[in-house]
Amino acid sequence: MTIKEVSEKYDLSADTIRYYERIGLIPHVPRKENGIRDFDEASCGWVEFVKCMRGAGVQVEALIDYVALFFQEGTEAARKDILVEQRARLQEQLETLQTTIERLDYKITHYDEILKCSEKLKS
Numbered sequence: 268m269t270i271k272e273v274s275e276k277y278d279l280s281a282d283t284i285r286y287y288e289r290i291g292l293i294p295h296v297p298r299k300e301n302g303i304r305d306f307d308e309a310s311c312g313w314v315e316f317v318k319c320m321r322g323a324g325v326q327v328e329a330l331i332d333y334v335a336l337f338f339q340e341g342t343e344a345a346r347k348d349i350l351v352e353q354r355a356r357l358q359e360q361l362e363t364l365q366t367t368i369e370r371l372d373y374k375i376t377h378y379d380e381i382l383k384c385s386e387k388l389k390s
Contacts, residue, residue, distance in 0.1 A: 268307075273310075277318050287314070288304075292317045292330050293313045294337075296310045297310070320353075323357060324356075329353050333349045333350070
């Protein structure tokens with residue numbers, strides 16, 4: 268696949284894909300004889316993985332470390348540690364978001380009650 272096709276398929280700009288490749292998040296993208304990127308299934312798998320992780324807020328630095336370790340033997344424990352740490356960060360963010368949603372729900376309900384009373388007074 269060309270970078271344009273990958274860009275469209277994964278809804279990422281070509282610049283973002285090039286950036287991810289440059290910093291090591293998308294490793295080993297094959298190239299045609301003329302130098303144009305020719306994304307294979309493995310490359311697309313990395314694009315999908317990185318998009319998912321970044322979309323959830325996983326840190327770029329953690330992903331760079333993870334990808335670098337992925338190509339080294341005997342690094343399974345280190346890779347798992349990175350994933351566990353990032354999951355813990357996301358869990359904290361999720362709990363913060365849940366608290367915020369609950370507060371917003373409370374405020375919205377409060378305003379619904381005020382508006383109902385206001386409408387009854389008008390009737």
